Amino acid sequence: xxxxxxxxxxxxxxxxxxxxxxxxxxxxxxxxxxxxxxxxxxxxxxxxxxxxxxxxxxxxxxxxxxxxxxxxxxxxxxxxxxxxxxxxxxxxxxxxxxxxxxxxxxxxxxxxxxxxxxxxxxxxxxxxxxxxxxxxxxxxxxxxxxxxxxxxxxxxxxxxxxxxx
Amino acid sequence: xxxxxxxxxxxxxxxxxxxxxxxxxxxxxxxxxxxxxxxxxxxxxxxxxxxxxxxxxxxxxxxxxxxxxxxxxxxxxxxxxxxxxxxxxxxxxxxxxxxxxxxxxxxxxxxxxxxxxxxxxxxxxxxxxxxxxxxxxxxxxxx
Numbered sequence: 001x002x003x004x005x006x007x008x009x010x011x012x013x014x015x016x017x018x019x020x021x022x023x024x025x026x027x028x029x030x031x032x033x034x035x036x037x038x039x040x041x042x043x044x045x046x047x048x049x050x051x052x053x054x055x056x057x058x059x060x061x062x063x064x065x066x067x068x069x070x071x072x073x074x075x076x077x078x079x080x081x082x083x084x085x086x087x088x089x090x091x092x093x094x095x096x097x098x099x100x101x102x103x104x105x106x107x108x109x110x111x112x113x114x115x116x117x118x119x120x121x122x123x124x125x126x127x128x129x130x131x132x133x134x135x136x137x138x139x140x141x142x143x144x145x146x147x148x149x150x151x152x153x154x155x156x157x158x159x160x161x162x163x164x165x
Numbered sequence: 166x167x168x169x170x171x172x173x174x175x176x177x178x179x180x181x182x183x184x185x186x187x188x189x190x191x192x193x194x195x196x197x198x199x200x201x202x203x204x205x206x207x208x209x210x211x212x213x214x215x216x217x218x219x220x221x222x223x224x225x226x227x228x229x230x231x232x233x234x235x236x237x238x239x240x241x242x243x244x245x246x247x248x249x250x251x252x253x254x255x256x257x258x259x260x261x262x263x264x265x266x267x268x269x270x271x272x273x274x275x276x277x278x279x280x281x282x283x284x285x286x287x288x289x290x291x292x293x294x295x296x297x298x299x300x301x302x303x304x305x306x307x308x
Contacts, residue, residue: 032200033231066202
């Protein structure tokens with residue numbers, strides 16, 4: 001793949017998702033990452049820890065778009081597109097594997113049960129390099145989550161996906 | 166989980182958080198698949214994983230990061246992490262013991278925030294690194 005077709009996807013939107021953060025889902029997720037902390041299960045424990053509500057475990061923002069993204073919450077005229085699939089689809093047709101290379105979260109405040117959050121995704125970077133005789137294609141997608149009602153920034157997730165052939 | 170609040174004044178560069186150690190099971194992978202919505206069969210379907218040339222199912226990278234996140238919040242307190250970044254170095258396999266290693270690399274004040282910087286890693290019993298990264302937490306101060 002030519003580098004210019006890769007760099008052409010930088011800055012393109014990957015979609016906007018509105019999610020409601022549900023308490024039950026946070027319990028399931030805390031259990032799945034083997035966290036038995038009562039702050040994820042009991043609002044009294046969260047309050048005792050100085051938190052205004054039941055928080056989400058730190059990596060929950062990676063998956064919250066998979067839950068609670070109910071149809072009536074979505075923004076109809078939000079930009080759409082799947083530039084990552086446009087780039088990785090043709091590469092996968094040639095073979096190779098997709099790897100999750102790096103993941104970064106920046107938190108402006110914790111995510112809490114009951115939040116309604118808007119996630120706006122953008123391709124932050126896309127590039128290719130040769131390594132040990134393999135062609136590595138990197139696509140970095142950044143999702144900025146903010147509180148739908150107050151507009152305040154909540155967290156930013158940066159995912160580096162690698163196709164290796 | 167942590168029994169006591171970690172205060173800024175009690176943290177010294179080089180301090181180590183208590184180790185979290187866990188032997189990865191296939192049940193962990195199924196539980197994480199359901200709780201995350203990641204149903205990639207490489208993480209729960211042994212038949213498909215072996216057909217794809219893998220020796221068995223293997224762990225979600227985000228399970229490793231999540232487990233490390235548990236070790237971090239046990240130390241600094243839930244809701245206190247301000248940044249958490251990792252590189253996924255190796256796959257994880259059922260029956261491997263995954264161990265956290267969290268070391269304080271510095272502490273600083275930024276405005277009103279009392280920040281603690283951490284080197285965070287997850288490795289197996291043989292010392293092979295699975296996840297390598299950094300985290301920052303804003304912890305309470307006695308001042």
